[in-house]
Amino acid sequence: MKALVLRSPNQLPEYTDTDTPIPLPGQKLVQLHAAALNHRDVYMTQGLYSRIRVPCILGSDGAGMCDERRVLLYPALEWGEQTAAQGKDFRVLGMPDDGTFAEHICMPSSYVFPMPDHLNWEQAAALPLAGLTAWRVLFSRCRLKSGEKVLISGIGGGVALTAMQLAIAAGAEVFVTSGSEEKIEKAIALGAGAGANYRNEGWDKQLKQDAGGFDVIVDSAAGDGFSLFPALCNPGARIGVYGGSLGKVNGLSMQPVFWKQISILGSTMGSPEEFDAMLRFVGAHRIVPVVDTVFPLEEGAAAFERMDRGDQFGKIVLKIA
Amino acid sequence: MKALVLRSPNQLPEYTDTDTPIPLPGQKLVQLHAAALNHRDVYMTQGLYSRIRVPCILGSDGAGMCDERRVLLYPALEWGEQTAAQGKDFRVLGMPDDGTFAEHICMPSSYVFPMPDHLNWEQAAALPLAGLTAWRVLFSRCRLKSGEKVLISGIGGGVALTAMQLAIAAGAEVFVTSGSEEKIEKAIALGAGAGANYRNEGWDKQLKQDAGGFDVIVDSAAGDGFSLFPALCNPGARIGVYGGSLGKVNGLSMQPVFWKQISILGSTMGSPEEFDAMLRFVGAHRIVPVVDTVFPLEEGAAAFERMDRGDQFGKIVLKIA
Numbered sequence: 057m058k059a060l061v062l063r064s065p066n067q068l069p070e071y072t073d074t075d076t077p078i079p080l081p082g083q084k085l086v087q088l089h090a091a092a093l094n095h096r097d098v099y100m101t102q103g104l105y106s107r108i109r110v111p112c113i114l115g116s117d118g119a120g121m122c123d124e125r126r127v128l129l130y131p132a133l134e135w136g137e138q139t140a141a142q143g144k145d146f147r148v149l150g151m152p153d154d155g156t157f158a159e160h161i162c163m164p165s166s167y168v169f170p171m172p173d174h175l176n177w178e179q180a181a182a183l184p185l186a187g188l189t190a191w192r193v194l195f196s197r198c199r200l201k202s203g204e205k206v207l208i209s210g211i212g213g214g215v216a217l218t219a220m221q222l223a224i225a226a227g228a229e230v231f232v233t234s235g236s237e238e239k240i241e242k243a244i245a246l247g248a249g250a251g252a253n254y255r256n257e258g259w260d261k262q263l264k265q266d267a268g269g270f271d272v273i274v275d276s277a278a279g280d281g282f283s284l285f286p287a288l289c290n291p292g293a294r295i296g297v298y299g300g301s302l303g304k305v306n307g308l309s310m311q312p313v314f315w316k317q318i319s320i321l322g323s324t325m326g327s328p329e330e331f332d333a334m335l336r337f338v339g340a341h342r343i344v345p346v347v348d349t350v351f352p353l354e355e356g357a358a359a360f361e362r363m364d365r366g367d368q369f370g371k372i373v374l375k376i377a
Numbered sequence: 378m379k380a381l382v383l384r385s386p387n388q389l390p391e392y393t394d395t396d397t398p399i400p401l402p403g404q405k406l407v408q409l410h411a412a413a414l415n416h417r418d419v420y421m422t423q424g425l426y427s428r429i430r431v432p433c434i435l436g437s438d439g440a441g442m443c444d445e446r447r448v449l450l451y452p453a454l455e456w457g458e459q460t461a462a463q464g465k466d467f468r469v470l471g472m473p474d475d476g477t478f479a480e481h482i483c484m485p486s487s488y489v490f491p492m493p494d495h496l497n498w499e500q501a502a503a504l505p506l507a508g509l510t511a512w513r514v515l516f517s518r519c520r521l522k523s524g525e526k527v528l529i530s531g532i533g534g535g536v537a538l539t540a541m542q543l544a545i546a547a548g549a550e551v552f553v554t555s556g557s558e559e560k561i562e563k564a565i566a567l568g569a570g571a572g573a574n575y576r577n578e579g580w581d582k583q584l585k586q587d588a589g590g591f592d593v594i595v596d597s598a599a600g601d602g603f604s605l606f607p608a609l610c611n612p613g614a615r616i617g618v619y620g621g622s623l624g625k626v627n628g629l630s631m632q633p634v635f636w637k638q639i640s641i642l643g644s645t646m647g648s649p650e651e652f653d654a655m656l657r658f659v660g661a662h663r664i665v666p667v668v669d670t671v672f673p674l675e676e677g678a679a680a681f682e683r684m685d686r687g688d689q690f691g692k693i694v695l696k697i698a
Binding site: 141291292300305306307308312316320322323 | 459461462463518599603604612613618619620621625626627628629630631632633634635636637638639640641642643644645
């Protein structure tokens with residue numbers, strides 16, 4: 057079969073022929089029709105990931121056919137028994153296990169889920185990792201309720217956009233931040249109430265004035281800007297954190313955190329049960345993930361380069377068949 | 378009646394005669410027998426509190442007689458309707474409302490609770506604010522369960538010590554930190570498993586090696602040392618924060634926070650319902666608050682000076698009658 061294979065930690069994956077996998081007992085062979093990129097995949101090609109095994113087929117997100125059904129794959133393996141946190145054997149799909157940037161993949165049958173009917177292959181492939189991460193941080197961790205006000209930072213990435221869509225569907229009023237006016241406009245077109253450009257001096261005070269306080273903030277940047285969030289919070293607010301792309305947090309005053317009873321809640325991907333709940337919610341609300349661009353599998357290197365530039369709005373998808 | 382009255386924000390309170398208060402409808406007159414100091418009282422005398430009204434009788438903690446019963450006072454007013462956070466009208470007892478450093482106080486009858494039978498006046502007066510704060514952070518916020526491992530930083534203060542006693546009574550294994558070997562030894566004598574001196578280089582790695590990871594960490598210091606906590610945490614751990622005496626947090630990496638699904642939970646005092654639950658727990662487990670020293674009310678200035686030095690172990694109590 058054809059696949060994008062990582063042969064060395066410091067280069068782009070290679071489009072090449074490799075053996076079609078054979079399912080073990082308890083596994084299903086899935087014929088993939090589309091896959092999607094995540095930042096994790098790019099980090100693998102830049103030596104920014106510690107436990108690289110090569111050769112390895114990258115990719116966590118995949119949609120395809122299995123037993124004549126359209127299916128979506130849980131984007132990880134071995135969450136474990138606890139809902140509070142993943143177990144020691146947890147791993148994201150696509151390293152060290154072979155992933156979805158290929159014509160076929162073998163997956164434990166319990167990780168193969170029906171694909172929401174209203175989506176096409178590219179839209180469906182855009183959903184798993186971003187949707188699961190957004191679901192867990194919003195609902196399992198921050199316990200978002202209808203009518204609450206939500207701020208989502210760095211709109212444009214897959215998790216942030218999906219979190220925005222899920223929160224709007226759940227009845228929340230959603231505001232966004234970005235460094236790009238164009239992304240803010242696109243988010244408003246998708247249903248955000250308003251947005252703030254964090255490159256503008258005093259954006260936080262202006263946003264607080266426009267929006268009032270927030271009940272839930274969802275962030276994956278961390279860095280020094282994180283310290284502005286508690287002042288934007290309502291009493292009892294939750295700040296969900298699923299990344300730290302801008303580095304360590306400095307200058308964080310705990311006074312508003314304790315006085316307002318704020319919760320800062322770390323979150324990653326979730327369990328298969330959370331994945332199932334997310335898919336049902338997406339189906340019931342007919343949410344369509346935002347696709348930035350679609351590349352054929354053989355042009356995977358170009359997809360990686362677009363992801364690395366970071367100016368996408370929505371998911372970068374690979375069309376496989 | 379006699380009382381310790383703050384006459385100016387930048388001086389110690391004065392032991393003086395003042396009018397005995399007269400209960401309004403719905404209030405009870407309580408004859409106080411003992412009261413206890415909190416850091417808040419000292420801040421009031423140092424201009425470190427923004428909304429000072431003078432003259433005002435200080436003091437949040439009080440035990441006394443009411444309707445021929447021994448009673449303890451809820452140390453605040455107007456928590457409000459929400460369990461998640463206090464409402465806008467919430468205020469700690471003892472500023473701007475007159476507090477407990479006096480022979481009498483008028484309190485709404487719903488804030489007057491039966492005193493646990495096994496305590497004397499001084500021990501009981503040591504309980505309210507520290508016990509309520511410790512209860513909320515441990516049980517309402519961090520949801521401590523029996524068998525979990527707990528780290529309590531800065532042992533010696535009233536909240537930290539009471540949190541240690543509550544956690545041990547709840548079946549947790551408790552470790553402490555302090556900058557004083559003597560305080561660590563005293564904590565071990567009271568049931569702590571072990572302690573670490575945070576003045577020693579590498580104390581965090583040594584503690585992790587000795588104790589394994591922690592499920593709950595309780596802290597009121599914040600500052601740069603806070604950033605060491607996530608590495609000490611087990612997956613799914615909760616870090617409860619009820620103060621920030623060492624200033625802003627710097628150098629906090631969010632990677633362990635999200636990867637381990639850590640929750641950083643701000644917490645203050647609690648509601649009357651939490652106060653009632655705490656008193657019942659203290660009664661059932663016959664927990665005796667640690668009293669550092671007892672001063673007669675007329676020597677209140679000396680009690681304030683001892684609190685300001687910060688070398689106490691347990692509560693500083695005023696004996697009133």
